[in-house]
Amino acid sequence: MPRLAITPGEPAGVGPELLAALANSDLPADLIAIADPDLLRAAARASGLALDIVPYIATEYVQHRARGSLRCIDIPLRSASHAGRLDAANAAYVIDTLSRATDGCLNAEFDALITGPVQKSVINAAAIPFTGHTEFFATRAGVNVVMLLATPALRVALATTHLSLRNVPDAITREGLIATLSILDRDLREKFGIATPRIAVLGLNPHAGEGGYLGREEIDTIIPAMEILRAQGMQLIGPLPADTAFVPEQLALCDAVLAMYHDQGLPVLKAQGFGEAVNITLGLPFIRTSVDHGTALDIAGQGKADPSSLIAAARMALQLVNTSRTKAAS
Ligand SMILES: NC(=O)C1=CN([C@@H]2O[C@H](COP(=O)(O)OP(=O)(O)OC[C@H]3O[C@@H](n4cnc5c(N)ncnc54)[C@H](O)[C@@H]3O)[C@@H](O)[C@H]2O)C=CC1
Numbered sequence: 001m002p003r004l005a006i007t008p009g010e011p012a013g014v015g016p017e018l019l020a021a022l023a024n025s026d027l028p029a030d031l032i033a034i035a036d037p038d039l040l041r042a043a044a045r046a047s048g049l050a051l052d053i054v055p056y057i058a059t060e061y062v063q064h065r066a067r068g069s070l071r072c073i074d075i076p077l078r079s080a081s082h083a084g085r086l087d088a089a090n091a092a093y094v095i096d097t098l099s100r101a102t103d104g105c106l107n108a109e110f111d112a113l114i115t116g117p118v119q120k121s122v123i124n125a126a127a128i129p130f131t132g133h134t135e136f137f138a139t140r141a142g143v144n145v146v147m148l149l150a151t152p153a154l155r156v157a158l159a160t161t162h163l164s165l166r167n168v169p170d171a172i173t174r175e176g177l178i179a180t181l182s183i184l185d186r187d188l189r190e191k192f193g194i195a196t197p198r199i200a201v202l203g204l205n206p207h208a209g210e211g212g213y214l215g216r217e218e219i220d221t222i223i224p225a226m227e228i229l230r231a232q233g234m235q236l237i238g239p240l241p242a243d244t245a246f247v248p249e250q251l252a253l254c255d256a257v258l259a260m261y262h263d264q265g266l267p268v269l270k271a272q273g274f275g276e277a278v279n280i281t282l283g284l285p286f287i288r289t290s291v292d293h294g295t296a297l298d299i300a301g302q303g304k305a306d307p308s309s310l311i312a313a314a315r316m317a318l319q320l321v322n323t324s325r326t327k328a329a330s
């Protein structure tokens with residue numbers, strides 16, 4: 001039975017109550033929370049959800065049922081947590097949960113990891129350099145990764161992730177684009193079963209640079225990288241002007257879009273499918289999915305948080321585990 005680990009993320013955010021909601025949903029897997037059990041119990045109570053925490057025993061596999069029962073690896077909070085109130089004292093707790101989860105994925109104790117949202121700012125406020133889960137797992141695993149967000153109708157990958165907009169152009173390099181597109185192309189084949197993926201690549205500048213009159217990144221960096229990959233057989237479209245790349249006629253021609261930076265691609269995806277999108281880290285030696293939203297401190301602890309994206313992330317993780325097992329068996 002696939003064993004899925006799940007971290008709730010920021011303890012003052014909506015993550016803990018979303019885990020309680022997931023515990024009350026059907027998922028044909030062994031589901032293991034990595035969290036403070038009292039935090040999860042309090043979040044469930046505040047949301048009016050049943051939650052029975054069962055200590056994790058690694059040698060036992062238990063099929064999760066939608067009865068509010070959740071197996072849990074106990075990682076204690078560093079300080080009492082209050083919904084909606086950030087506390088830098090708990091940043092180390094968040095990192096503890098992610099570290100335990102990563103170790104378990106890297107040593108095959110878990111088949112996949114699902115993450116709840118973290119508050120990147122409060123981790124940094126605790127003097128722990130942290131830009132996101134994606135970069136954290138990439139560093140721990142020592143690999144290049146790609147952030148992909150997917151709804152049933154649209155897949156958007158990012159050439160750069162969590163960095164200041166001012167630093168984006170310098171972060172886009174030929175080598176980086178070749179690595180990113182190679183991971184994206186491979187995982188669209190292997191994880192999503194698309195035999196010949198068609199990837200639309202966005203330009204960085206307005207009108208994809210307007211022939212060099214509105215910026216040279218397309219001519220100097222993006223097109224040369226695409227030509228190298230096209231020569232290897234990759235089906236690449238573009239570079240396309242980002243403002244018209246997402247019209248339905250264009251999207252019908254591709255299986256995924258590669259955006260050059262976070263807010264070039266994700267607003268379109270979230271406008272179209274917020275709540276049902278899943279964030280998938282491609283390129284890792286393990287499967288990792290996550291929600292499409294943040295910590296939602298404004299509604300935490302009020303029973304208002306929608307668990308749809310976490311449930312979608314868990315189902316996607318399970319689907320990816322089953323796909324990789326089928327491939328390994330064939
Ligand atoms: N996977 C992750 O760890 C992610 C973490 N974040 C972090 O979250 C923090 C807050 O980010 P924001 O930009 O404010 O975005 P946010 O997604 O937390 O909130 C934006 C709006 O969406 C609502 N919302 C979010 N999730 C919801 C849910 N499940 N149900 C109902 N309403 C929901 C919030 O109440 C708020 O009005 C930041 O520190 C950011 O870094 C953001 C995105 C992903």
Ligand SMILES: NCC(=O)COP(=O)(O)O
Nearest residue numbers: 132133134135266279290
């Ligand atoms: N906007 C996506 C996001 O912030 C999630 O990033 P990560 O923490 O999954 O790397």
